[in-house]
Amino acid sequence: MDFFLQRGPFRDLYEKVVSGTRLNDDDALRLFRTTDLNALCAIADFANRRRNGLRASYIVNRYINYSNYCILSCQFCAFSRKKRDNDGFQLSAEQMVEKAREALSLGITELHIVGGLHPSLPFSYYTGFLRALKSLDARLQLKCFTAVEILHLAWLAKKTVRDTLLELKEAGLEALTGGGAEIFQKEVRSKIALGKESAEEYLNVHRTWHQLGGRSTCTLLYGHVESLEDRIDHLRRLRELQDETKGFTGFIPLPYQPDNNGLPVKHAPSGYDMLRTIAVSRLYLDNFDHITAYWVGMGLKMAQVALSHGADDLHGTIIEEYIFHMAGAKSPQMTAQKELVKAIREAGREPIQRNTFYEPIESISSPVTV
Numbered sequence: 001m002d003f004f005l006q007r008g009p010f011r012d013l014y015e016k017v018v019s020g021t022r023l024n025d026d027d028a029l030r031l032f033r034t035t036d037l038n039a040l041c042a043i044a045d046f047a048n049r050r051r052n053g054l055r056a057s058y059i060v061n062r063y064i065n066y067s068n069y070c071i072l073s074c075q076f077c078a079f080s081r082k083k084r085d086n087d088g089f090q091l092s093a094e095q096m097v098e099k100a101r102e103a104l105s106l107g108i109t110e111l112h113i114v115g116g117l118h119p120s121l122p123f124s125y126y127t128g129f130l131r132a133l134k135s136l137d138a139r140l141q142l143k144c145f146t147a148v149e150i151l152h153l154a155w156l157a158k159k160t161v162r163d164t165l166l167e168l169k170e171a172g173l174e175a176l177t178g179g180g181a182e183i184f185q186k187e188v189r190s191k192i193a194l195g196k197e198s199a200e201e202y203l204n205v206h207r208t209w210h211q212l213g214g215r216s217t218c219t220l221l222y223g224h225v226e227s228l229e230d231r232i233d234h235l236r237r238l239r240e241l242q243d244e245t246k247g248f249t250g251f252i253p254l255p256y257q258p259d260n261n262g263l264p265v266k267h268a269p270s271g272y273d274m275l276r277t278i279a280v281s282r283l284y285l286d287n288f289d290h291i292t293a294y295w296v297g298m299g300l301k302m303a304q305v306a307l308s309h310g311a312d313d314l315h316g317t318i319i320e321e322y323i324f325h326m327a328g329a330k331s332p333q334m335t336a337q338k339e340l341v342k343a344i345r346e347a348g349r350e351p352i353q354r355n356t357f358y359e360p361i362e363s364i365s366s367p368v369t370v
């Protein structure tokens with residue numbers, strides 16, 4: 001491997017990585033454009049192993065979407081519904097507690113909760129379900145809301161983003177999700193998510209949360225109408241905020257799902273595109289500890305392969321997923337813990353169950369009990 005790295009087409013970039021010299025945008029573009037996936041994989045795997053060894057993590061979690069009603073109509077979104085639609089839903093706090101209670105018996109340590117921008121639910125609905133869920137088990141970590149939901153809740157609460165986050169934190173919010181970053185480049189963002197918050201607003205919500213001591217993940221939606229330069233622009237802005245706050249725990253590239261929405265894109269990203277995006281992310285985001293291969297979007301088999309292309313995390317058991325599946329994802333609704341462990345072991349890595357903050361937690365044979 002060393003011979004390959006030292007003699008391969010990216011010898012200069014390998015030397016940069018070894019010496020801790022940051023890759024620039026031209027380097028990232030060169031890596032994105034390569035057809036030599038093996039050479040790219042070798043250097044990304046080197047960077048990942050140096051940071052994370054052979055460890056690869058997963059989380060035992062459950063998704064809950066509290067509602068799919070949304071006042072916006074992002075072109076790429078297959079999840080949102082209007083009140084006139086007959087397949088819209090909204091859950092009461094009691095229904096969410098019931099879902100959480102069932103999932104706790106399966107050993108989950110995290111609830112991941114997002115929804116649309118609901119037209120009429122009051123702010124107290126959100127603080128109410130956070131409190132109800134947290135009271136089930138103090139160890140249950142609540143990772144909730146995208147940046148645009150936080151802006152919506154701030155508008156509902158008639159408070160600043162900072163004060164809204166403080167109130168949500170006091171009610172039980174422990175981490176923000178990374179969803180909704182989509183692509184930051186302004187014109188492309190308008191083409192796929194007109195009306196959604198700007199890149200600056202997305203980054204500012206996360207900045208404010210980090211300044212309050214909170215942690216969050218972040219994402220990139222790729223494989224639609226963006227260019228490779230747009231992807232790099234997106235990564236650069238995330239890297240800059242991470243330099244400033246160090247508040248991101250991990251980065252999750254999300255392959256676009258093309259079904260049931262208003263964007264004319266024929267195919268989901270290819271396997272090659274998924275792997276090169278993971279690899280370039282690992283190399284360019286030198287201030288991020290973790291890169292997640294999101295099996296819901298990639299499929300578990302491809303996510304497993306990504307563990308040798310720079311990823312060190314497979315995300316979680318999920319249990320119930322709507323957003324990607326309504327847009328055409330063919331992966332199953334959930335993956336059992338033992339399947340994630342098996343996938344990691346087969347890839348030659350050491351499975352580590354983690355918490356919301358990517359910290360190792362108790363062994364898989366000791367599920368959380370209630």
Ligand code: SF4
Pocket residue numbers: 070071072073074077078079080115116117148193196
């Ligand atoms: Fe609403 Fe989010 Fe869908 Fe946009 S992506 S329409 S904000 S649910």
